[in-house]
Amino acid sequence: MAEVKERARVSDSAPQPQVVIDPTREPIVVVDDLHIVYRVYGAGGGKGTAATALMRVLRRQNRPQMKEVHAVRGVSFVAYRGDAIGVIGTNGSGKSTLLKAIAGLLPPARGGVYTQGQPSLLGVNAALMRELSGERNIVLGCLAMGLTPEETRAKYDEIVKFADLKPGFIQYPMSTYSSGMGARLRFAIAAARTHDVLLIDEALATGDAKFKRRSKAKINELRKDAGAVFLVAHNLDQVEETCNRVIWLDEGRIRMDGDTKEVIAAYTEATGK
Template identity: 80%
Template structure:
């Protein structure tokens, strides 16, 4: 739970009239990459291994560098930035999947991360993945039965495909089903990482409506997407980060316009 009196340093301002649900306080994320920086081709590398010379090197990557912001209950926040800027790393940190090197992340409730590679089992049918996914989110069997039809309808799968193994689905079909499963439950904090990238225009309209419902029902929604129009349509606030640092935080139109001007995208 967010405890603004004891956990947040004075530099981070909290609006006393609103309810904070996520507080990111001077967050630094550092992770290690092993085997980076080796020289030579594959043959020379193999020769070094045989001679037990030059053990794989280790490089530290400082992915998030002192990010601080507060997200309030009911907000939908877009995260934009160039490839490698730290967007996905930030969502993983909020979800509790990456430990802070320094600073902290505090949430009121349980964050749920939905990524483009969300764990659905490719050898199982869409039907079985719906059941398993809903049960994994804490639904009862009765709740799964009640929501099953709505999930299939929301995903917009062609007739019969729900009985096919996931490996037969296109990337768009898989992405729609992942979002439909995740959106079937109210989340304290829903983190969406590129999971809407392959949806068509009709699905984006449905997704936007459902994101608004999730905001009203419970907590907050974070959205990482390269499609800037999607971010502007679905979010009421946008955070722009580059090289792990905050560049801008504010109105979607203003932030996206500044990002587009700076990057030419």
């Protein structure tokens, strides 16, 4: 496994660490001074009671106030071919936002994301159709990922086997699945093809121990062909087992980026988790 150069730990107020470029490896994702800002309309206008609404009318504030949430604040790093990067941090530190931005689902307020190839975001909320059967979702999911009908047919059995649903469930609507079953099927579909950049957001959190073991093996397999894999997870064991590098986000900024064991040790010490 290629060595990832480590960056120094920084305090909250200090500027974020310099990006260390490794010219011997092929860059797959370049994130350059990325800022993501959400705009929340209606925020800051009190508790939304009739009285506050009346005040707004009297003050001729027709539009509710808008609040900005600066979720990612100047994040920069380079992910190289073969990297499996765990993204960790406390609730609200910006992990999911960073993944969505890499997937191209959120426009940067400043800076940019450059990827080699097409990023695929595999999240617990991945867009499968709840009212359709698992069977139909496999076919639609594969076609949506760009597989041909022949490739879809060839992959079908492997997907069903990997999802390992209870007998018969593959013909039932996904609305009848437990959250764990849905997550397994989504993961199985996404794992059916190789991805240039694979982004996994807590997808494995709902699986049982056996599924977690199998999905870890699958991620390692995907890693061989993928450009880079990103994994957001609260379960540090899972990150430790799967990733060769970890980015620790703190209030939208990179606190540390480097070797998995060292970053997790520093994070555990700082947060007591």
